[in-house]
Amino acid sequence: MSRRFTSIKRRKSRQSTTTETVASQHDMPINYSVKENLSQVMETLGHSNDIVSRQFKIGKDNPLEALILFTDGLVDKDLVHNFIMKTLMIDVREVDLGEQITKEEVNFLEIIKDCSLPGAELSEISTFEELYENLLAGETILMLDGYSEALVVGSRGWEQRGIQEPSSEQVVRGPKDGFTETLQTNTALIRRRIKDPNLWIETQNIGKKTQTGVAIAYLNGVVDDGVVKEVKTRLKKINIDSILESGYIEQLIQDETFTPFPTINYSERPDAISAGILEGRVAILVDGTPFALLVPSLFVDFFQSPEDYYQRSDISSLVRLLRFFAFFLALLTPSAYIAVTTFHQEMIPTTLLISIAAQREGVPFPAYVEALIMEITFEILREAGIRLPRAVGSAISIVGTLILGQAAVEAGIVSAIMVIVVSLTAISSFVSPSYNMSFSVRLIRFLFMTLAATFGLFGIILGIIVMVMHLTSLRSFGIPYLSPMGPFNTEDQKDSLVRMPLQMLENRPRLINQKDIKREKGQNQKPPKPSK
Template sequence: MPFFFKGNQKAKKNQESLKTDDSSPENDHVTGNIRQSLSENLNIIKEKTGNSSDIVVRQLKTGLGGQVETAIVYVAGIADEKAIHEFLIESILNSKELKKKEDSRDILDSIAADAVALGGVHQKERLASVFDSLMAGDTVILADGAQFAVVASTKGGEKRSIKEPENQQAFRGSREGFIESLDTNLSLVRRIVKNPNLWVEKMTMGSVTKTDVALMYINGICNEKTVKEVKKRLAGIEIDSILESGYIEQLIEDVPFTTFPTIYHTERPDMVAGNLLEGRIAIFVDGTPFVLLVPAVFIQFFQSVEDYYSRFDIATFIRFLRVLIFFISLIAPAVYVGATTFHQEMIPTELLIVIAAQREIVPFPAVVEALMMEVSFEILREAGIRLPKAIGSAVSIVGAIVIGQAAVQAGIVSPAMVIIVAITAISSFATPAFAMAISARIVRFFFIIAAATTGFYGIILGLIIMFVHLNSMRSFGVPYMTPFAPFIPKNWGDTIFRSPWWTHEKRPELLGNDNKLRQGHDQKPQPPEPGDMKTDQQKGDGNEPQH
């Protein structure tokens, strides 16, 4: 098996090359310290970047008599070119102090201290740091004769405007949604939570992509142990690329082998702010509008942001409806299969006669009907997502109608099965969290098979197994079924039911830190008695005319 060992050796070499530090002797000719010669530094940059056309090099002459050669280097498209020209190049060319200096080191020091009208100016001595800053959108200033560079923060470029998120729309509340810019997303949350205890810690992940990742939490509310655990898991990630927050989600979750999500993701800044105030931690990833929230619990995936903006009775009704719809989307086809196959006595006689008449010409058993229709609807749903928006919805709707009608007329499936599968498909769209909805779509097939095997006994056994599995799961140390298991009566006011806001005096247990107080005591509205409220006409203002 020599080829097998060769393959292992190649894999090990690739891993070693991935972990190789840029400052190793082999790469010292392109990643060592900055050279004194400006031309040599520029050649190193061009060599390292492969003479890429988007690497812009602007050479200037400054100092006394224009004797000192300087160069401004940036990457077009990810740097703010307008700021570079207006606040950087013009500042250097028009600076009177620079025209009096002869030494290149003094010139760079003066540029960093006075000449550059930009924030975030600092010095770099290592070429590796220069490349990291350059690829992040910063501008590098080099001078002939100086063994360090000045790096100015000029991150910019084109980015998508802030709009309402398409996947998490709300009839009441903010219309702002996250975009692909990390700094913009952080600012959207800071505009809501104007508190110095809102802490942000940035890090870089991915040995190749160098993706910026930010951790956000409220100090004093968030549990310190949870913060340390999140940092530990993020620090343990060794990967070459982070292209979306889903990469991190799959690398830090507690239970990898489950269809149910243990990390919540959202596009709404107000939802992130609300979860931060409950003691959760937000993980932002540059290049994606989806922000991760940990820890996550099961009931959280059935809650929507407008539940907190509406009256408690309306929110309670809607939440209860969502949970009921979730179970409909989970077991409705299985119940139909089990009832028509094993438990016909549980169906009313009139309905049973109708179903039997419809199934008389159908050549397949109920389980085959259900699986065929479910697979067909999944294909249509996926096709509707992948097709252009202008025709995607039309194709999915028309396709469902045509296929359903044709299947019934051909005698392949019964009309009752088409109705059941259609109700199930519609119910799956009512779950606010897509991750939980798609989990129900997957688990649904197992319930159909269980119902076809042992009827309702299989469905009940499947539900027991599912709830045992859910109770065994954790999300960053927090039981997944909190506050049902463990049973915490104080937190039941924000589960399937949503109690009035004036009853939420404390934050959820197992999430918050020592600061559990959310609002003042006895915030229940206490309007005056009807007899105490009188209009001015009833009271009399003392200015009645005298008779």
């Protein structure tokens, strides 16, 4: 037994020694020799062609050997050539550095940082781990012979897409700018709208291989501190190699994994994200994607559009109620048709029943199979229209639907009334301003169709009860998913199913925000009537 314990101890000691060796290699300090540093960097990066190195000398009589490193395609070359290379090679060449370098109390690296380079973003690094992190992020590295530290000069300047109108969230009235794939541009678009010093933006890198920049933005003094702490905790727990899109973050930090309903909302509109921040929510922006996350997100949020607040309250309320009605149409229309035609024919007027029976006379399938065929066919056409090129996709989806629907009716595979039911269902699913909620409806619709084919209207009612029970059990960062309906909050009903006039929306959502409730500190007074 003693020998066994001794071997286990030795094995653990060897494992710890190996771990310490790997960690020491990552934290290896920068060498004093420029040539050794260049050799180490190029060997580690596999002599990649996009890593550009340039060795040159600074000074005239007693020149100092220097090295510039940057990644081609990630830097602004004009800045590197005109403000770094030109400054160090030409503007400083008349300075005699011999006497200064020989003095031990003089740190020439500090002289360059304080007096020579005009860049605003300058920092010192001392390890190769910091060097690789900054070099591969688009910064320029400056190393001097005889110094174990290096300078990081901010020089990011890659090609990027310009600010354009969001293609997935188009509005008739409202701003036309949208987020891009650059994190700094996205945070600037939010800063442009919220010019408050309490708007805090914190950035961190997530992903061992990608080192993707992730920023959280919130309004200090308005947001709930517990929500901010929970967001930071969940982001810190992410241990993954790559973050390529905000969908990675959404899946890794959501409250419930196995649910068809989205608990985190996303948008590529800066005005929508800014409005959420002003309500006391936390925005999560990911470098490389125009879609920003917004937490916590409630069920009613997925039926609201930024345009609701740019129109009059009566118009916005009508459109919002229409969205909820379309949600139930997209969810229950096929199942209601199956239940009524299969089990509850007495609920159909006699004239309509005779018409339906005449249409279904030559159809060989029951209503459930008929609806299943049409729904699956339409889903295939919809996915094909999305994946195909834009110029071809719309034509394929429209023409394919018309031709297949007409051909199926003429062939006697489906009835004409079923084509109407499926078309109404498809059109209703497009009314929702949130794509992820419409996708949830498309998924749950098949479950309701199965329940309707098995138990009729009783199955539909049972499915609705189970769905509501599931919705009440969901949370979004600790906030009940069905609020303000469950738990019921009278004050927040002003901006849930309908939207009251802006003069009446003086309070922020109470369950989301617990500190700075009032949007307007004073009383809302009506403007005086003009004198005759």
